[in-house]
Amino acid sequence: MECPICGSDDIEILNSKQKESKKKFMEEYLLKCLDCDHVFKDVFSAKKPKMYRLIISEQNRSHKTSIELSPSDELKVGDILLSDIGQVEVSSIEVNDTRVKKSIVEDIDTIWATSVEIPARIGFSVDLHGEVDSYKLDLERDFKIAPGDIVKIENHIVKVHVIKTNDRKLTSGFAKAGVIKRVYSKPVKFNNFDYDLTSNIFKKT
Numbered sequence: 001m002e003c004p005i006c007g008s009d010d011i012e013i014l015n016s017k018q019k020e021s022k023k024k025f026m027e028e029y030l031l032k033c034l035d036c037d038h039v040f041k042d043v044f045s046a047k048k049p050k051m052y053r054l055i056i057s058e059q060n061r062s063h064k065t066s067i068e069l070s071p072s073d074e075l076k077v078g079d080i081l082l083s084d085i086g087q088v089e090v091s092s093i094e095v096n097d098t099r100v101k102k103s104i105v106e107d108i109d110t111i112w113a114t115s116v117e118i119p120a121r122i123g124f125s126v127d128l129h130g131e132v133d134s135y136k137l138d139l140e141r142d143f144k145i146a147p148g149d150i151v152k153i154e155n156h157i158v159k160v161h162v163i164k165t166n167d168r169k170l171t172s173g174f175a176k177a178g179v180i181k182r183v184y185s186k187p188v189k190f191n192n193f194d195y196d197l198t199s200n201i202f203k204k205t
């Protein structure tokens, strides 16, 4: 900001008032130029945040949601936003049926993004009567595992017995991968299973 009389930017704020209308935040300042002593008012305004359509692709699924953004901001491909399912990276921006690399938020119809949440890394033990096959698995943080689940992992079909989370041991209920430390399982003589975690193996130890 500068003085409208002498152009100096040596300005002191004497007073400020905040106002809010339906669509805008406004801040009214009473200012004094320290070079020529001129006193003047200035108003700064910003549009209020609004909800925008956000489509997040996460592995093989897509998740439709919305996100609150300030219409006067600029958004570009590669920006990181905090959505209701965690951090996402903007992959495309749709304005008037056209995909663009950046835009003023106000003009945006849809934001396309990919999840950049770090997967949960959990331990998974298969008790082979004395020997243990131990795995590290990468799972989506909201993937649910329950005691009693029948799981395929490599050539084993196992039943989950105990789930150790950050603060307790579960033998019933379920836990999301985001809080699981380790799952303990034992082989069962079944051919069917609830899910296969083989492709989630990060490392076998």
Ligand SMILES: [Zn+2]
Binding pocket: 003, 004, 005, 006, 007, 008, 033, 034, 035, 036, 037, 038
């Ligand atoms: Zn001045």
